[in-house]
Amino acid sequence: MSGHLTLTGRRTLVVEGCDGVGKTTLATRLAQDHGFTIVHSPRTPDHLDLAGRYRELLDRPGLLVLDRCFLSELVYGPLLRGRSRLTWAQAIDLAEAVVARDGVFLHLTAPPPVIQQRLAQRDGQAADLAEVTALVAGYQRVFDALASYCPVETIDTTSTGLPPARRASPVPQQTPPRAD
Template sequence: MNTDEIAATHRTVVIEGCDGAGKSTLATRLAREYGFTVVHCPRTPDSVGLPQRYQELLARPGHLVLDRSFLSELAYGPLYRGGSRITWTEARTLAKSVINRDGAFLHLTASAEVIQTRLLNRDTQAPPLARSTLSWPPTRRSSRPSRSPFPSSPSTRPTTHLPRADDNPQSPSGPRAFSVSSGTGRPTRAGGTVDIRSAQKLAWDNKLDKGFNTTDVPLEFGLLTAEIGEAFTAWRKHHPDFGEELADVFLYLAAIAEMNGLDLQTEVQRKITKNRDRVYARNEHGVPVRITETAED
């Protein structure tokens, strides 16, 4: 199965595999060449309800590609945190939702040597090769069947294991920058106006390309605070780059939203509607006070 076949036959693509296997590269290619919207799914705060979050993601319109998913929680939760925040029953339900959305599950693999080299190039650190060889890929297939979260109905689509076409750690992934047309949220090769959703995706792709922070939410909030300070200084001193500093503030907000699996455009639209429906009146001090509540308040 190649990317043309994936894009032609599936409206939803869930990509799994260990770090360095090429998940983000494939997701970016599906977005750039076939109009998929990429949703990166890093580790989320414990307060986030994962089953509900993934159901909301799968309810989005259009073509979606998930860079990691609830399957990662089933694997890494017990391995690193002592337990999964998603049950097998919930995983089966989510798998059915993917299938009902014309979905496919892709599992990317690469040799231990390639994985280690890619991680060193990207993160400047990687587990020792001996450890990588023991854990990925297995040297032989176990005769013991693995437990699968997928429903066993006849309509179930099997997981496809895809080795990288270029098993070369130095192979370039190609340009990822592209313009986005507003309205549909689907990328185009040139021209167009960038909307909030498209800007969030482009900003995230740039962070991946440059190797910037994509996992440390507190750090990102700290950097956002610094950018707000720079924007204030630019405004106070009438610097010509005031608009650019405001843009930096937005891009950090977009990054925080992406880290937490939020579509910032949807959140902004919802908040604007909520604020519009509120009614205010001035009190005896001339301060606007809300006098009506929305259903969500």
């Protein structure tokens, strides 16, 4: 994506992608510049109802930006634990709840070597490139499937970082067709 991230009419922004792509940076900027309330979502403990937790979050009033969400379970769960604790039906139901809150999914991505370098700088140790590559591919699969149910904007954070966000357009930006 180039240009501006258009927020007109959006009350809910879901910022997703693997570790190291800039989710928290974007969520923080959206909170500071546009008044969104940030909800960072670490891994939900196994004994808690994951889908129910996100339904409760999406019932909150006001402008909301989710810094990671239930989609992570569809990617990290199978790769790290051998299974997802969410079904696709639950994920689609939650995605539709995001849409009902005038929401959009922001898929942040970058090439695996770039992400690996960022994680090494942030964490002081190199992440496994094969794992990062699998995570990037997993997020791509999830967003490809999700795009037929809800608006998805893909933002490549490789070189210039994150796009500026504005509330100037009278119509919410539509997701452009993918050119894969």
